[in-house]
Amino acid sequence: MSPAAPDVAVLLCTFNGGRYLQEQLESLSRQTHPRWTLYPADDGSSDATLSILEQWSPAGPAVVKPVRTGPGRGHAANFLSLLCAQDVCGDYFAYADQDDVWDADKLARALQRLTAVPASLPALYCARTRSIDSHGEVCGESPLFSRPPAFANALLQNIGGGNTMLMNAAARELLLAAGPVDVVSHDWWTYLLVTGAGGEVIYDPQPCLSYRQHGDNAVGDARGLGARLRRYRGFLRGRNAGWYERNLSALRANIELLTPRNRELLQQFEKLRCSHLPGRIGALRASGVYAQTTSGQLGLYAATLLKKI
Known part of the structure; x- marks a missing residue:
């Protein structure tokens, strides 16, 4: 009997994202890795975001948990609060933004790289993104970084967007030990702590999703x-x-x-x-x-x- 596929906890944080949320959810449904659980946390949306989340049902064996209320202190606090919630369970953990479009093999590619790392070592996968405009037209790719990931680099900058990140359970335990700290961004903090603790960071030069650029981005394009x-x-x-x-x-x-x-x-x-x-x-x-x-x-x-x- 083949071992069960790992369960990925997908952490989706939303705030007034109804305009593009359905397209993101559909891209989750198309994942070639079928075993994942969606944990949504909304930070007080006043548009259709909540109704979209409550009515959506994914194809296949994926599970959607009830929408929880975020802390209301911005996207970084929402993501870290969700990641540090004791009832959020999984073998691997992925951040998900409300307005991207994931490639169908996003989870599968990341898992292929991470499962080669010893389970006891904190490990983080991140990748480049392709940028799309509000109409879905491709308008470029994020910068290609060639120097190795390391704490000496993480002190200065973040190399991977949170929307590309997947971490193993050891990395999640590390972040859980630190708790929901007050930092600029959840993804930069993840890069800092995993490298600082001697963990492994895998940087994939191949984009894994389409990152939508529009006037309401919490973090804009770096190109x-x-x-x-x-x-x-x-x-x-x-x-x-x-x-x-x-x-x-x-x-x-x-x-x-x-x-x-x-x-x-x-x-x-x-x-x-x-x-x-x-x-x-x-x-x-x-x-x-x-x-x-x-x-x-x-x-x-x-x-x-x-x-x-």
Whole structure:
């Protein structure tokens, strides 16, 4: 007898997503991996979102749980609250946005990679996305990253959108131990904690879903000159420094979850942010933190000089 297929807990967080939600749900129904359970959490929608969720029934053996009420503090808090709920069960756990369209083999591809990792090791799969406009027309792909995933990179940036992520039970237990922390984004926090604890991150250069771009995106497209200019303006205004501080506060509160080497790296990163210029430069060299792209690495040097990290 062949072993049962792993059960994937799909964590769907919604807020006024009725315009595109049905298409996303239909893409879930088309998954070639049939065994999954949908856990929806709504953050107070005033449109048709709730009625769509309550009336929808998937094809095949998939299960849909009743819609629960989110904490009402934004998408990151909603996702982490759902992930940390004790009654959310599965062998693997996937974040799902309300307005994407998943490729039919999204879960199957991720599971193929993750099941090769020892179950005791926290492991996370993430991938690129293709961008589509409000009419479903393809308009590009997310940046291709070539440097390896690592805590030294995660301190600076996130490499995978939460909508692409699938984690094993060991990674979920790690996030459960940290609890629903106050961070900028649930996906960046997931990347930080899994790498910080010595887990494995698998980055797939092949897109696994269509990421819809429209005026109500919680997080927009990272492609193009406009996106780079927005990031640069945010950097000059100190936005990134505020993001880092929230992440670091959550890491400090969960320092026991990090490996000894990554605790040292975290201390160097703190020096990189707070020391006088010679100390910042020394901490940058000692820490080994890095960005994924040449422009990002140049931005790191500039941020170090200007004390904007």
